[in-house]
Amino acid sequence: xxxxxxxxxxxxxxxxxxxxxxxxxxxxxxxxxxxxxxxxxxxxxxxxxxxxxxxxxxxxxxxxxxxxxxxxxxxxxxxxxxxxxxxxxxxxxxxxxxxxxxxxxxxxxxxxxxx
Amino acid sequence: xxxxxxxxxxxxxxxxxxxxxxxxxxxxxxxxxxxxxxxxxxxxxxxxxxxxxxxxxxxxxxxxxxxxxxxxxxxxxxxxxxxxxxxxxxxxxxxxxxxxxxxxxxxxx
Numbered sequence: 331x332x333x334x335x336x337x338x339x340x341x342x343x344x345x346x347x348x349x350x351x352x353x354x355x356x357x358x359x360x361x362x363x364x365x366x367x368x369x370x371x372x373x374x375x376x377x378x379x380x381x382x383x384x385x386x387x388x389x390x391x392x393x394x395x396x397x398x399x400x401x402x403x404x405x406x407x408x409x410x411x412x413x414x415x416x417x418x419x420x421x422x423x424x425x426x427x428x429x430x431x432x433x434x435x436x437x438x439x440x441x442x443x444x445x
Numbered sequence: 446x447x448x449x450x451x452x453x454x455x456x457x458x459x460x461x462x463x464x465x466x467x468x469x470x471x472x473x474x475x476x477x478x479x480x481x482x483x484x485x486x487x488x489x490x491x492x493x494x495x496x497x498x499x500x501x502x503x504x505x506x507x508x509x510x511x512x513x514x515x516x517x518x519x520x521x522x523x524x525x526x527x528x529x530x531x532x533x534x535x536x537x538x539x540x541x542x543x544x545x546x547x548x549x550x551x552x553x554x
Contacts, residue, residue: 436488439486
């Protein structure tokens with residue numbers, strides 16, 4: 331099983347709203363990621379959690395707040411977003427195996443529209 | 446962040462033709478991954494490569510990890526309409542995956 335699930339699939343929010351995106355994986359992966367993706371562009375890394383600790387924050391504005399409650403769950407809390415934050419938000423997970431092999435699997439994404 | 450050079454940017458081909466795309470980087474990677482993405486969906490992993498020189502197939506797809514560890518290519522043989530989408534390469538170093546700029550593939554029936 332290589333499934334990463336994300337909810338909701340679609341989200342419309344106003345600039346004063348607070349909302350959260352959720353991601354779950356049951357593959358026992360040690361690392362979980364949030365990416366932002368604009369149409370026809372590659373995913374842009376936002377955050378990396380490794381063993382439930384934030385290991386990489388790619389200078390993301392504080393209106394995006396990640397949270398890793400346990401090794402299977404990853405949240406992204408959204409507050410006071412701007413219209414330019416509208417994008418596909420992707421969650422991914424990965425696990426390093428013997429020999430340094432590591433493969434990353436993506437969820438289906440949350441399509442966010444900020445009005 | 447680092448971005449890989451992926452070419453071509455787009456391809457328009459007839460059904461049944463073979464396709465080739467590649468990724469190059471100025472940095473060495475430990476892993477190369479190839480993904481396909483449909484509009485509004487998450488990228489789906491096609492092939493993973495872990496060793497320099499490795500050649501791996503998945504059905505009609507074949508990918509290779511370059512000897513220099515700075516490049517990789519993906520071939521699709523006998524293309525079909527459902528091959529339409531955007532293909533991304535990704536290279537891993539440390540805890541991060543770096544993505545190519547994408548190749549948009551259109552298959553004309």
